Amino acid sequence: MRNKPIIHSPRHSKRQGAASQETNLQPQTSFSPAIETNPSDLLFRRVAWRFMPLLFLGYVVAYLDRVNIGFAKLQMLGSLHFSNAAYGLGAGLFFIGYFLFEVPSNLLLHRFGARRWIARIMVTWALLSMVTAWVTTPLMFYVVRFLLGVAEAGFFPGMILYLTYWFPAHRRGKMVALLMAGIPVSGLLGGPLSGFLMRAFDGTWGFGGWQWLFIVEALPSITLGIAIYFGLDDRVADAKWLSDDEKALIQREIDADDSVRTHGSVRAVFGSARVWLLCLILFGVVMGSYAIGFWQPTIIRSTGIDDPLEIGLLTMIPYSFALVSMIAVGRHADRTRERRWHTVVPALVAASGFSLCALGGNSSVLSMIGLTLAVSGVVTTLPMFWALPTAFLGGTGAAAGIALINCTGNLAGFISPTVIGWLKSYTHTLASGLVLTAGTLTLSAVLILTFIPACLANR
Incomplete structure (x- = not known):
């Protein structure tokens, strides 16, 4: 159960005033103090700066450890x-372990706390990823990748769930986009870093660059x-850096958000x-995400x-465009409160990019244009997608539902590298x-x- 702060009568009238003021607010799209001038917006901006940098950095290294196998x-x-x-089978087995333990992991997070x-x-x-350096046979590779998936199960949906504890739906799109900006940032940093480590350290102390x-x-x-x-607070009620009035304001917005959710168990x-x-739907999007993560260097x-x-260094080009695209589309979606077309259009852009890569053959120019479209489209689609399920899932249902959607959709992480690897071995082309x-x-x-109602997507 969510702990609610006690509202003392001397402050009650102030809170009612804040509530009436709050009902006329429009969602903001920037952290700029010049734009966010009312108490509610400034408070949520302060909350975001309190822990979003930690969550963002966590997602950067999570994605890096997941796809550096590429x-x-x-x-x-x-x-x-x-x-x-x-290789394709081993890369994909990560997601079998991920799938099997995702829902239990998220339920445990809901029970014991995100921190x-x-x-x-x-x-x-991290420890299991490090162990990958010592695999010598396909079987060892398969086992370590499977266990890595078990270890990481619950991480991303856990962070999405954590955001529902602190932000209502109309404020959450920006936070999810900021969190998932870790994907392009991971690509921007991880590509050059991985290439440097493999070239500069190859043979050092008898170890290969990989x-x-x-x-x-x-x-x-x-x-x-x-x-x-040491840096997270599990719930609003646990935050010692917030006053009782501030906790009440945040909790009121969260409770109002919960009242329209239909799946609470x-x-x-x-x-x-x-x-x-x-x-x-997520399965189809993730097919694209891991086609990039596991095969972009090969392309x-x-x-x-x-x-x-x-x-x-070349992988920085698509991820640079993707970072700009993700932020711009996320802000526009929050401003208009429209989610459906903001998810559909980037998905179609990504599809066109993969098609261009397939047609580009050995052309560096066409392949880079195709990769830029594919990466920008997929990276932008993912945070837009997550505005859909969190609009109607609440309570324990949110913990289970977010995990179920994420782990089932992420089975594409097994299918994508496995099928593409098999097709490449069979046809000698990607x-x-x-x-x-x-x-x-x-x-x-x-x-x-076809099937997602506009009234659900437009929140």
Whole structure:
């Protein structure tokens, strides 16, 4: 149960005044003090600055540890004599462990608190990611990747759930977009870093560059896990840095948001056709996300570029455009309170980008244009998508529903690298896998337009 602050009578009239003022507020799209001048907006801005930097950095290193296997592949396969099919299966097995433990993990987070649970997740997955440096056989690779998925299960949906404790729906779109900006930022930082580590440390102390990649890039997760343990407050009522009036104002907005949610129990979530539809929609989007995460370096190398550092630097181009696109679309969606078309259009842009990559062949120019469209579209679609389920899920149902949607959708993380790896081994080209990915993104866009009501999306 959510603890509500006690409202003392001397302050009651002030709170009523704040509430009447609050009903006329329009959602803001910037943290600028010049724009956010009323007490409610300034308070939520203060809340965001209190813990969003920690959550953002956590997501940056989470995504980096999840997909750095795509860079390690450039050396790892030759060093260990793995096939593309073996790599694809190992990369995808992460998501089987993720799928099996996602819902239990999020329910435990809801029960024990985000501070302890997210910190536990980060330290555990960092250690397992580091262990990947010592795999020598496909079986060892498969086992470590599966356990890595088990360790990380609950991290992203846990953070989405945590945001529902602090922000109502009309303020949450900006926060989710800020959180998921970790994807392009991870690409901007991780590409050059991974390429540098693989080139500069290759052979140092008898380790390959791909091994140093796993060892070094696991260290920030341990540090941030400790910082999150000491830096987060589980609920509004736990925040000693807020006054009673401020807690009451925040809680009132959250409670008003909860009153329009229709799925508040685990049973309602698992029996909801709408929830399962959203699982399918996310599946199509995630097919694109991990086609990028696991195969982008390979797409660039297929154009004739072999140096890992140069490949890493080139990955900065798509992620730079993606960061701008995500922020701009997120702000526009919050200002207009329209979610459906803000999700559909980026998904179709991503589909066109994958199609162009498939047609581009060995052309560096066409491949980079296609990758820029694909990365920008997928990275923008993801935060827009998460405004849909959080609009009607609440309470324990939110913990279970967000986790169910995320883990089921993320099964595409297993299907995408596995199928694309098999198709590449069979056809000796990535084109067929990229066309398949474009198709799944198009299907997700069609499903949103066909089955997601505008009244749900426009919040």
